[in-house]
Amino acid sequence: MRAALGVLAFLAAFLVVNRMVVAKVPMPPESGLRTKTEFLLDHLEDYDAIWIGSSATLYGLRPKVFNAELAKLGRPGFRIYNLGVGGMGSFETVAVLRRILAAKPKRLAWVFYEEPAFDALLWYPDIVNQRYIHWHDMRTTMDAIDALQFSEKPPPYKQEQYTSPWWAGGDGEWRRGASREHLELGLRREFGVGQGPRIFERYFGGPDTAWPTPEEIAAADGWMDIALDPAPGAKKAHDLYVANPKKWDKMVAHMIKLEPKRPDPGKGYDLDSLRQLIAEIRAAGAEPIMYTPQRGLPSTMMMSLSDRGELPALFPFHLSTEYPELIPREVHYDEGHLNSEGATLWSERFAQRFDQHLRETGLPARKQDSSAVAAPAKKD
Amino acid sequence: MLFVEFRFLFFFAAILVVNWSIRRNTPRKVFLLISSYAFYAGWDWRFLGLIWFSTIVDWFAGAGIHRHIGNRAKQRAWLGLSLAGNLGLLGTFKYFDFFSQTAQEFLGWLGVGASLPVLNLVLPVGISFYTFQTLSYSLDIYFGKLKPARNFLDLALFVGFFPQLVAGPIVLAKEFLGQLDEKRTRSHVRVRWALVLFFVGFIKKSCLSDALSPFIESVYLAPDAVDSFAAWMGVLAFSGQLYFDFSGYTDMAIACAALLGYKLPKNFDAPYLSLSMGELWKRWHITLGRWFFEYVYVPLGGSRRGVARSMWNLWLVFVLSAIWHGAGMTYILWGVIHATFIVLERMSLGSWIKRLPALGRLLYVHFIWLVTLTIFRSHSIQGALDITKSMLFGGPAQVPDGVTAPLVPSWILPTLLGAFLVHVVWQKAELERRWAELSPEAFGAVLGVAVALAIPWISTNPAPYIYFAF
Structure with missing residues (x-):
């Protein structure tokens, strides 16, 4: 009896203290995830919209250009924030967005969401990195495990990691291995495993020097000029891009060739997660709009989803027929990103497309304009 | 398998449950020995052979030394077998390349060009510990401080007992073998x-x-x-x-x-x-x-x-x-x-x-x-x-x-x-x-x-x- 009481005392004390510790774990600073997210949380009521996505968004969309273009189109006072973060994958984006929506933003009317793919595979060989750990809250972990059923076979270096004498055999082998990875990360996140140094640095380690700084974020509402990225990989990718000009042309030709394809979303796409994402954004009082960046990829699944009415709206900037001006090599910094001139161009086109969308739907750009909404404009 | 890994916690929990649910001493020791080898095989099962070699050599050496009490020359021969076996293992896997390369550098310094062989062997985990531990068995018998193990199982478990197998502490045969004679009881566990x-x-x-x-x-x-x-x-x-x-x-x-x-x-x-x-x-x-x-x-x-x-x-x-x-x-x-x-x-x-x-x-x-x-x-x-x-x-x-x-x-x-x-x-x-x-x-x-x-x-x-x- 006393031993059982001892076990109970252990569990109770552990849970209480563990929850207190986990509440103090800061977001990871890598690639500006922390500073950019926390800046938005601190200035949530300054923005009518956000872009959320990967580095294509981070470097490619300039809020101030977008706002100015929208003002030129007769919609002044609109403010958008760029929540693009380098390397932000599908479920990490969902987790970050949930954090923003959980803060119950009143002014936020639009969530521009970059190409939701719901790819649940963890591509890095070493999964124990802070970015992965951070987004593995229990809910997102379960979503990711669920989404594994739609994943394609991982590359050999990952399949090797998933091999185990305990669950050998069958197509499910790598899925079980991948599920175990997610569970491990979920447990690390839930119990705050290894987060002590980060907590210490945050509270006792002096000023936060994570890049970009809050001042840099404020100056451009979250956009970063890729040419200023201090990561050595960014410069290297640029040099490779410049050294191999034909590679981009080949990518574009391949993209144009594949553009007409329309894969079946019923096979290989996590529709449940998409519908859930849309519902969550709407429940927070905002309207989702999906968009595809121009990075030499055909984004056929997004087009399929759009054709089937699964997306509330899609701004397909990858389409060579609709946005040929975003294709030339000169507006790109490397294979995956626009340079600052390209970013200006894309931001203007984005504002124009948004304005068109507003005219088509008759919706107001800002929530405070909703009382003065004019009758919906006629559709073409 | 490291002690700090989650899988070790599961492994050890399973061993604890099974160990204490086995009532008789011998089956319990057999179970612990198999578990110990499984633990070691987690690193590299091929090196289990070295542990077995070390155990077998000392089983025979210990018996030989004990059999020839009073005949120091024969005892020395049997002890030599133990020393050669264990230190030979250690020398081959741990020191051979170092001494070969050092000798080559020295000869080069003397102006004698020589190409000595290098084995490039992987160092088996725990070899420095279990060879010393095994040596203590034959040395203690040689010095008259210990009688040979009552059976091969006891000696094998003394050498292979997984908690101390890969990084010590270096247990002496005389302080461990006695613990295997009788069944351990839970009431003595703190x-x-x-x-x-x-x-x-x-x-x-x-x-x-x-x-x-x-x-x-x-x-x-x-x-x-x-x-x-x-x-x-x-x-x-x-x-x-x-x-x-x-x-x-x-x-x-x-x-x-x-x-x-x-x-x-x-x-x-x-x-x-x-x-x-x-x-x-x-x-x-x-x-x-x-x-x-x-x-x-x-x-x-x-x-x-x-x-x-x-x-x-x-x-x-x-x-x-x-x-x-x-x-x-x-x-x-x-x-x-x-x-x-x-x-x-x-x-x-x-x-x-x-x-x-x-x-x-x-x-x-x-x-x-x-x-x-x-x-x-x-x-x-x-x-x-x-x-x-x-x-x-x-x-x-x-x-x-x-x-x-x-x-x-x-x-x-x-x-x-x-x-x-x-x-x-x-x-x-x-x-x-x-x-x-x-x-x-x-x-x-x-x-x-x-x-x-x-x-x-x-x-x-x-x-x-x-x-x-x-």
Whole structure:
């Protein structure tokens, strides 16, 4: 009896203290995830919209250009924030967005969401990195495990990691291995495993020097000029891009060739997660709009989803027929990103497309304009 | 499989349940032996053959020595078999390449071009530990301190018992075989004490040693780029890491064995509170020192053949124990310096040091320990010299091109100082005993808080135990 009481005392004390510790774990600073997210949380009521996505968004969309273009189109006072973060994958984006929506933003009317793919595979060989750990809250972990059923076979270096004498055999082998990875990360996140140094640095380690700084974020509402990225990989990718000009042309030709394809979303796409994402954004009082960046990829699944009415709206900037001006090599910094001139161009086109969308739907750009909404404009 | 891995916790929990549910002694020992081999096979099953070889050689050698009591020549022959078998294994896998390369360099220096063979063998985990352990069996029978094991199973379990198989403590046959004679009973297991010890060992390894590892590696990978502060912090961190890593493993090994009903010897006794180098070595890796004392120092004559011979024996034992740690000039140099200080302490230096206040003696010990640890940790003698130069005379004026100077994380110094203070209080106030003696409810609550506070400090970069490489 006393031993059982001892076990109970252990569990109770552990849970209480563990929850207190986990509440103090800061977001990871890598690639500006922390500073950019926390800046938005601190200035949530300054923005009518956000872009959320990967580095294509981070470097490619300039809020101030977008706002100015929208003002030129007769919609002044609109403010958008760029929540693009380098390397932000599908479920990490969902987790970050949930954090923003959980803060119950009143002014936020639009969530521009970059190409939701719901790819649940963890591509890095070493999964124990802070970015992965951070987004593995229990809910997102379960979503990711669920989404594994739609994943394609991982590359050999990952399949090797998933091999185990305990669950050998069958197509499910790598899925079980991948599920175990997610569970491990979920447990690390839930119990705050290894987060002590980060907590210490945050509270006792002096000023936060994570890049970009809050001042840099404020100056451009979250956009970063890729040419200023201090990561050595960014410069290297640029040099490779410049050294191999034909590679981009080949990518574009391949993209144009594949553009007409329309894969079946019923096979290989996590529709449940998409519908859930849309519902969550709407429940927070905002309207989702999906968009595809121009990075030499055909984004056929997004087009399929759009054709089937699964997306509330899609701004397909990858389409060579609709946005040929975003294709030339000169507006790109490397294979995956626009340079600052390209970013200006894309931001203007984005504002124009948004304005068109507003005219088509008759919706107001800002929530405070909703009382003065004019009758919906006629559709073409 | 490391003791700090989750899979080990599951593995050990399963072993505990099965072990205590087996009623008879022999099946229980068979189960423990199979489990031990499975544990070792987790690293590399191919090297199980070496353990079996060592066990079989000593089974026959022990029997042969015992059979020829009264005939020293034949006993010596059987002992020779044991020595050749075990030291041959160790020599082949651990030292062959080092001596071959050193001989080749020496011949080259003499102007004799020679190409000597290099085996490039992987060092089997734990080979330095289990060969010494097995040797203690035949040596004790030879010296008349032990009778042969009653059966092969007992000897195999003594050699292969998984808690101590890969990194000690180096158990002597005479202190373990007797424990196998009778069935262990649960009433003798000090569960709470063992849990505390396991937890403390876990903290030492996973929260401290592994956390310090990346910084230490960055310092010793760029010895010509570290400034004075980074050099001191690097060696201070390594001093902490070495202790946390090895004593942490030992704590967990002793705790695991205790939970299974077996007693393993103490391996550390707060060595960093020592007031002389001689004392430090009596409190650091106690079972290795004991082994060399019993099987090298005493047979060489110990202190029975005059002061000079005694000093030589002492010096030799310390140099040999340094070479036990690894095949490399850095280990030999480290051993020579330590051996020299220990010999000097037995002479005039010792009486001079005794006149110092306790703090001064503590500083003397740590100064020698830290400066010589740079040699122990460095990849080369030149690297050790670079870091020692930075420590004693300041760092390089300019960092070489293409080298990144290591940054000292802000938490390193507070963590090391905090750990040292906790260590002092832990020892002086006997907190381990006091904690284990709390009521079950209070014990559970304190353990719950401690585990919750420890988990955030588990390193995300788990590294193998340092002593696995020895």
